Amino acid sequence: MKKILINFAHPARARSHINNALRAAVEDLEGITINDLYFRYPDFLIDVQREQALCEEHDILIFQHPFYWYSTPAILKEWFDLVLQHDWAFGHKGKALEGKIALQALTGGGDDSTYQPDGYNEFTIGELTSPFQATAKLCKMAWLPPFTVLGIHRGLPEGQVTTHAEDYRRALISLRDGTLNLGQVAGMPYLNSDLNSVIRRDG
Numbered sequence: 001m002k003k004i005l006i007n008f009a010h011p012a013r014a015r016s017h018i019n020n021a022l023r024a025a026v027e028d029l030e031g032i033t034i035n036d037l038y039f040r041y042p043d044f045l046i047d048v049q050r051e052q053a054l055c056e057e058h059d060i061l062i063f064q065h066p067f068y069w070y071s072t073p074a075i076l077k078e079w080f081d082l083v084l085q086h087d088w089a090f091g092h093k094g095k096a097l098e099g100k101i102a103l104q105a106l107t108g109g110g111d112d113s114t115y116q117p118d119g120y121n122e123f124t125i126g127e128l129t130s131p132f133q134a135t136a137k138l139c140k141m142a143w144l145p146p147f148t149v150l151g152i153h154r155g156l157p158e159g160q161v162t163t164h165a166e167d168y169r170r171a172l173i174s175l176r177d178g179t180l181n182l183g184q185v186a187g188m189p190y191l192n193s194d195l196n197s198v199i200r201r202d203g
């Protein structure tokens with residue numbers, strides 16, 4: 001069983017609906033650690049040694065956050081800037097993250113049709129999250145397309161929120177237990193584009 005670290009970043013958890021729902025769906029799972037960055041570092045003073053040790057103790061690193069200005073909430077940028085040190089995460093001697101899996105779990109107000117070349121936002125989620133993909137590659141990690149919940153501005157019916165939360169739980173269990181077809185997922189826009197087809201039957 002692989003160990004999963006969720007670096008959770010929401011600056012206003014009291015007002016969060018979707019990220020709270022996703023988080024609540026996986027919090028009790030064995031092998032999963034939730035590291036709430038805004039809760040732990042309200043002053044942004046990130047304990048680099050603690051964060052690096054957490055990364056080293058886990059096999060899969062998930063960065064869960066709302067999509068803010070086509071990117072992440074600020075503390076995640078700070079986390080990347082400070083924690084991914086030369087000769088630890090990258091560079092000739094930087095092998096601490098080698099072979100681990102990196103995944104973004106993001107929620108966005110715009111729906112999928114707005115994240116198309118001819119859509120309102122013009123760029124795809126894949127294009128907008130490419131710095132994360134490039135970072136994972138530089139750190140010798142295996143990158144997976146993001147788990148996404150989109151179209152929140154439209155007002156997701158509660159049933160759909162529950163379905164997304166259940167899918168998040170299924171996705172994390174299959175990642176943890178090695179029953180997700182990683183090769184097949186890599187060719188999809190989102191990890192949850194078609195979850196049923198990428199989770200093996202024994203998972």
Ligand SMILES: Cc1cc2nc3c(=O)[nH]c(=O)nc-3n(C[C@H](O)[C@H](O)[C@H](O)COP(=O)(O)O)c2cc1C
Nearest residue numbers: 016017018019020066067068069070107108109110
């Ligand atoms: C500061 C800010 C910036 C945002 N930027 C985007 C954006 O670039 N694209 C998008 O689709 N939604 C954007 N949104 C909408 C949030 O992504 C959405 O409200 C959030 O994912 C809902 O999740 P929650 O219920 O956990 O807060 C933004 C919201 C805020 C507050």
